[in-house]
Amino acid sequence: xxxxxxxxxxxxxxxxxxxxxxxxxxxxxxxxxxxxxxxxxxxxxxxxxxxxxxxxxxxxxxxxxxxxxxxxxxxxxxxxxxxxxxxxxxxxxxxxxxxxxxxxxxxxxxxxxxxxxxxxxxxxxxxxxxxxxxxxxxxxxxxxxxxxxxxxxxxxxxxxxxxxxxxxxxxxxxxxxxxxxxxxxxxxxxxxxxxxxxxxxxxxxxxxxxxxxxxxxxxxxxxxxxxx
Numbered sequence: 001x002x003x004x005x006x007x008x009x010x011x012x013x014x015x016x017x018x019x020x021x022x023x024x025x026x027x028x029x030x031x032x033x034x035x036x037x038x039x040x041x042x043x044x045x046x047x048x049x050x051x052x053x054x055x056x057x058x059x060x061x062x063x064x065x066x067x068x069x070x071x072x073x074x075x076x077x078x079x080x081x082x083x084x085x086x087x088x089x090x091x092x093x094x095x096x097x098x099x100x101x102x103x104x105x106x107x108x109x110x111x112x113x114x115x116x117x118x119x120x121x122x123x124x125x126x127x128x129x130x131x132x133x134x135x136x137x138x139x140x141x142x143x144x145x146x147x148x149x150x151x152x153x154x155x156x157x158x159x160x161x162x163x164x165x166x167x168x169x170x171x172x173x174x175x176x177x178x179x180x181x182x183x184x185x186x187x188x189x190x191x192x193x194x195x196x197x198x199x200x201x202x203x204x205x206x207x208x209x210x211x212x213x214x215x216x217x218x219x220x221x222x223x224x225x226x227x228x
Contacts, residue, residue: 089143093132
């Protein structure tokens with residue numbers, strides 16, 4: 001079973017997503033385990049404080065080293081000889097890609113360190129985390145969403161989670177670098193109403209032809225058109 005640990009001061013936000021749909025089924029089938037750890041529980045401060053004012057001045061608070069250090073040490077000790085990758089979710093980190101999802105699949109356990117406030121003491125990245133990753137060029141209020149996004153991307157690659165290898169091989173970013181081709185389902189014609197106007201939205205004829213080679217060529221062409 002592949003394990004994912006999410007260290008956060010808001011562990012309650014992880015469960016609803018991690019136990020639903022595909023992630024929930026993956027855990028029920030014991031193919032994955034997604035655990036939210038309350039970072040405050042690892043603080044050596046009597047008030048369970050995990051942040052402090054930044055040296056040099058500046059607005060806001062910075063998350064301290066100690067709770068992250070204690071939590072990661074405990075997880076690694078429990079993991080024993082298993083391979084563990086520690087990731088700091090940070091807007092300044094390298095952009096997470098599908099290739100990273102495949103790379104992380106090789107580890108037995110993945111630990112996500114979720115920042116908040118004005119950021120995390122840089123020594124966490126330098127000496128505790130193995131790398132910093134982001135999910136885009138924007139700033140979020142915390143690292144929980146990026147941690148869930150990356151966990152989702154890795155879990156669905158675990159054999160048996162989706163149940164159909166073809167599903168993965170034809171997805172965006174897994175089709176020779178191209179985005180996924182357009183998909184259609186019933187009805188064959190859908191009548192869209194825009195004010196007084198009616199527009200018949202039809203499924204492309206090639207998909208109804210039953211000619212598998214032509215369908216394959218059409219899909220490849222559409223995938224290339226959709227890829228920037």
